[in-house]
Amino acid sequence: MRRISEMYERSGGCDYKHTCEECGHIYIETGKTRWGHRQQEASCRLYTQLYGPAVWNPKWGACKFFREQQQEPKQMSLWEFIGGTD
Numbered sequence: 489m490r491r492i493s494e495m496y497e498r499s500g501g502c503d504y505k506h507t508c509e510e511c512g513h514i515y516i517e518t519g520k521t522r523w524g525h526r527q528q529e530a531s532c533r534l535y536t537q538l539y540g541p542a543v544w545n546p547k548w549g550a551c552k553f554f555r556e557q558q559q560e561p562k563q564m565s566l567w568e569f570i571g572g573t574d
């Protein structure tokens with residue numbers, strides 16, 4: 489069975505409005521190929537916990553375990569801190 493199909497079955501379906509790349513459960517691993525080239529691969533944290541590590545296609549349609557990614561809090565600039573306007 490395709491890996492994403494496993495997640496659709498587990499979660500109860502596809503969240504067709506989103507893709508895995510928008511999900512907070514996806515992460516990027518940086519490794520090296522056997523020729524020493526730098527390589528980045530995506531993985532689903534939930535799938536990894538359930539079945540073990542697997543390469544993930546970030547363009548797949550999200551499953552129902554989709555979770556919004558946490559946004560980093562916006563850092564205030566010095567100009568905003570001293571009350572300036574631009």
Ligand code: SF4
Pocket residue numbers: 492495507508509511512513514531532533534535549550551552553554555
């Ligand atoms: S939507 Fe999130 S939890 Fe579901 S398969 Fe994609 S990355 Fe994993």
